[in-house]
Amino acid sequence: MPNKEELKEKIEAMVKLYNEQIKIEDINQLDSLIDKAAEIALGLTIVQAENAFATSFSKKGTIDLHVISEVKAQIICKDGLLEFWNTNKSIEVGGMHTLKQHSQKRLLAFSEEARKYGLPIPKGVLLVGIPGCGKSLSAKSIAQSWNVPLIKCDLGKLFGSYVGDTEANTRKALKTAEAMSPCVLWIDEIEKGLAGAGSSGKNDSGVSSRMFASILTWMQEKEAPVYVVATANSITSLPPELIRKGRFDEIFFVDLPNKEERKEILNIQIKNKGRNPENFDIDTISEKCDGFTGAEIEEAVVSALFNSYTDNERELEDSDLVEAIANIKPAS
Numbered sequence: 013m014p015n016k017e018e019l020k021e022k023i024e025a026m027v028k029l030y031n032e033q034i035k036i037e038d039i040n041q042l043d044s045l046i047d048k049a050a051e052i053a054l055g056l057t058i059v060q061a062e063n064a065f066a067t068s069f070s071k072k073g074t075i076d077l078h079v080i081s082e083v084k085a086q087i088i089c090k091d092g093l094l095e096f097w098n099t100n101k102s103i104e105v106g107g108m109h110t111l112k113q114h115s116q117k118r119l120l121a122f123s124e125e126a127r128k129y130g131l132p133i134p135k136g137v138l139l140v141g142i143p144g145c146g147k148s149l150s151a152k153s154i155a156q157s158w159n160v161p162l163i164k165c166d167l168g169k170l171f172g173s174y175v176g177d178t179e180a181n182t183r184k185a186l187k188t189a190e191a192m193s194p195c196v197l198w199i200d201e202i203e204k205g206l207a208g209a210g211s212s213g214k215n216d217s218g219v220s221s222r223m224f225a226s227i228l229t230w231m232q233e234k235e236a237p238v239y240v241v242a243t244a245n246s247i248t249s250l251p252p253e254l255i256r257k258g259r260f261d262e263i264f265f266v267d268l269p270n271k272e273e274r275k276e277i278l279n280i281q282i283k284n285k286g287r288n289p290e291n292f293d294i295d296t297i298s299e300k301c302d303g304f305t306g307a308e309i310e311e312a313v314v315s316a317l318f319n320s321y322t323d324n325e326r327e328l329e330d331s332d333l334v335e336a337i338a339n340i341k342p343a344s
Contacts, residue, residue, distance in 0.1 A: 014058050019050035022058060023065050023075070030069055045075045052080050052161075055191030060087055081161040088192055093169055093185040097162040097198070103153045104280045105146055106306060107273030111137070111264050115154050118261065122158075122194060122237055134261055135231065136197075136240030140247045141266030144307030144343070147243040148200055150266075154241060155196040163189055164198045167205025170223060178219045182226045190236035203244040206251065224251070231259050268344055269306060274298040277306050281313040285328075293330050300337045303344040312336045 014022075023046050049068075053061040064083040068076045085096030105112070118134040120126065127133075139147040155162035170181040189197045199205070206224055231240060240260070244250060247263075255263060269277060275298045279289040301309055316332035 013055065014061065016050050016054060018058070019053050019056075019061055020046055022061060023049055023053075026062070026065050026069070027075075045077075048077055048159075049075050049080055051194065052077060053084060054193070055088065056084055060084075077159060085161050085163070085192065088188055089163070091184070091188075093165075093181055094188050094192075095164040095166065097152065097155075097164050103149065103156050104284075105149055105153045106276035106278075106280050107269050108146060108150060108266070111139075111150060114262060114264075115157070118239070119158050133235065133237050134239055135234075135258075136242065136260050138202075138255065138260045138263045139241065139243045139266055140263065141245070142268060142305060142344070143245050144305035145266045145268065146306045147266050148198075149306075151196065151198040151200075151241040151243065154239070155198075158194075158196065158239075160239075161192055161195045162198055163192055163195050164200065165189070167199065167202070167223075171219070179222050179226065182223045186226070186230045186234075189238050190234065192238075194237040194239075196239045196241055199240065199242040201244060202242040202254075203246055203249045206254070224254075228253060228259065268303060269309075271298055271302070274301055274304065274309060277309050278313070281310050285313060285317060287328055292333065297330065297333050297337070300334055301342075303342045304337070304340070305343065308340055308342055312340055315339070 027042075027046070049065065053064055056064065064080045064087075065075075067083050068074070068079040071079055082096070088094075089096050114137070121131045121134050139150060141147060152162055165185060170178055170185060172178045172181055189195065206220070242260070247255065253259075275294050278292075278294050278298055278301075282289045282292060282294075301312060304312070312333065313336070315336040317328055319336065320326055320328045320332045
C-alpha cells in the first residue's frame, strides 16, 4: 500500500492537473488540506485513492475530506462486517459538557507533535447509562467534530455459521478499522454483543470467549489511530477485564439531563424543526419535562408539531409543547 508521502504526491499532481477547475477558498490552507486528504486515504491503493480524489473534485470542485472519507469507506466496508455512517448532517448534543471537554483534549493527542511529546494514541471511551440520553448521538458527534469517518461495528454481524468464521470475521473487522484510521469505531450496546462471553464454552464451544479475547488484545495493543466509542445500558453485565484502566481512556455515566441540559436539548430540537427557540418559553417547558430523557424531549417536540399541523397547519405554540409533554409518561 502507498504511504502518506506517495499519496500526497498523487493528490498534488492531480491538483496541478485540474488547477483551473478546483476552487480553494484559502490558498494558504492548501498544504494542510492535501496533508489531511493523504492521511484519510491511507489504506487505499494508488488507483483507489486517485478515484477518491477525482470523486471529490467532480462532486464538490475542491478537496472535500468528507467525500474522500465516504469513498474510502464504501471501498473498505463493502464486505458488510463494518458499517460506514455518514456524519455530514450537523449534529448537536445538549449537555454532556465533561465528555465534550474530554474529547477535545483527546483530539489534540492525535497529532505528530503529541507523539514527540511522549503521549500515546488515545484509546477511546465507554459510555454507560440510561437509554435515550444521547450515548449513540455522542459517538456521531465526536466523529463529526474531529472530521474523521464514523465506522459502526455490530458485534452480532461478526458471528459466522461455520467453525472459525467468527474469529476470522473479528480479525478482519479490526484490520478494516485500522485501514480506515484515523477514524472513530462505534460499538453500540457492547454488553449485549458480549453477553455470552462469561458462559462461553458451555453453550457455544467458546466462540464468544475467543472473539472477546481478540477484541480485548486489539484494544490494548493497537497502534493505529482508531478511537473506540463503546456504549452500554448496563455496566453490571460487562466483564471486569473490559472496563479496567487501559482498555478505555475513561468511562462516563450518562444520566438524565438536568434543567439546564433540558433547556439546551429543547433549543436544539426546536431549532432542528425550523423554529426560533426565542419564540418559546423554554424555561417553563424545561420544568414540565423533568425526568425526561433527551429522546423523550425530542418525541415531545415531534408530537407537538403533529398536533399543530393537523390543526389547520397553524404555527407551533408553547401550549402544544406543554400538552405533548403531559401526554408522555417518561421511562424514569
